Amino acid sequence: MDISLNGVSITAAGRTLVEDVTLAASQGRFVGLLGPNGSGKSTTLRAVYQVLKPSAGAVLVDGKPLESMTARTRARAIAAVAQESHTEFDFTVSEVVAMGRLPHHGLLDRMTAGDRQWCDVALAQVGLAHLADRGVLTLSGGERQRVLIARALAQQPRILVLDEPTNHLDIRHQLEILALVRASGLTVLAALHDLNLAAAMCDAVHVLDHGRLVASGTPEQVLTPRLLAEVFGVHAAVVRHPATGRPQLLFDRLETQEDSHA
Numbered sequence: 001m002d003i004s005l006n007g008v009s010i011t012a013a014g015r016t017l018v019e020d021v022t023l024a025a026s027q028g029r030f031v032g033l034l035g036p037n038g039s040g041k042s043t044t045l046r047a048v049y050q051v052l053k054p055s056a057g058a059v060l061v062d063g064k065p066l067e068s069m070t071a072r073t074r075a076r077a078i079a080a081v082a083q084e085s086h087t088e089f090d091f092t093v094s095e096v097v098a099m100g101r102l103p104h105h106g107l108l109d110r111m112t113a114g115d116r117q118w119c120d121v122a123l124a125q126v127g128l129a130h131l132a133d134r135g136v137l138t139l140s141g142g143e144r145q146r147v148l149i150a151r152a153l154a155q156q157p158r159i160l161v162l163d164e165p166t167n168h169l170d171i172r173h174q175l176e177i178l179a180l181v182r183a184s185g186l187t188v189l190a191a192l193h194d195l196n197l198a199a200a201m202c203d204a205v206h207v208l209d210h211g212r213l214v215a216s217g218t219p220e221q222v223l224t225p226r227l228l229a230e231v232f233g234v235h236a237a238v239v240r241h242p243a244t245g246r247p248q249l250l251f252d253r254l255e256t257q258e259d260s261h262a
């Protein structure tokens with residue numbers, strides 16, 4: 001399934017937070033949404049998982065406006081892991097993952113053996129099968145993040161929308177979770193802060209700055225020293241990963257006027 005944003009603008013509290021964003025993630029592609037703090041990444045993704053309604057433009061799934069789909073059809077198509085999604089209730093890990101199956105049966109229906117199997121597989125994929133009976137409130141931040149990814153996978157969506165999916169994860173789990181997502185064959189739209197992970201994993205990236213798209217293309221085309229200086233305010237050298245050939249970035253502070261007067 002493809003997902004696209006067509007001229008999406010989002011206004012809140014009298015401010016335009018995102019303006020005229022057009023981008024697409026086609027079937028099976030891993031597309032990164034990049035940008036400095038406050039550039040509008042989460043706000044853009046909120047329009048995709050319908051927490052916010054665009055003030056202009058539309059979000060389309062396979063060319064169909066998201067708004068024209070029923071809630072159940074949408075939930076079968078798109079699973080989201082939002083930033084800082086947390087629960088106040090001490091559900092067990094299995095119960096949280098089982099919530100991912102809700103779009104596939106009625107709220108009051110019992111889980112079938114098939115539903116349970118999807119949950120077990122998803123939990124095993126994120127390496128947390130051993131924590132199935134633990135309360136989520138007792139988990140570390142990284143474990144909880146992996147449970148939310150398992151819930152999204154158990155939903156059997158066609159499109160995954162991830163807001164900072166590597167938040168709280170140690171380096172091994174950052175790489176494993178993104179590789180798992182990449183290998184899933186799902187269409188992925190993910191906001192990422194780590195530009196080297198984005199360069200390693202994404203087929204295409206889009207960069208937001210002050211709510212506007214300022215660059216789109218492959219990581220190689222987009223993550224240039226010039227863009228990194230202009231948008232992120234850092235000096236960067238681009239090198240090639242010796243094994244994968246992917247671009248990787250070595251960062252330094254950009255010299256400021258105060259530095260040169262010192």
Ligand SMILES: Nc1ncnc2c1ncn2[C@@H]1O[C@H](COP(=O)(O)OP(=O)(O)OP(=O)(O)O)[C@@H](O)[C@H]1O
Binds near residue numbers: 036038040042044
């Ligand atoms: N409901 C709201 N009302 C007013 N301003 C908002 C609202 N939601 C977000 N903003 C503002 O919109 C801008 C973009 O926020 P957003 O969370 O989308 O940025 P981001 O790129 O995801 O940032 P970060 O990298 O820090 O997570 C910020 O300046 C934020 O303060």
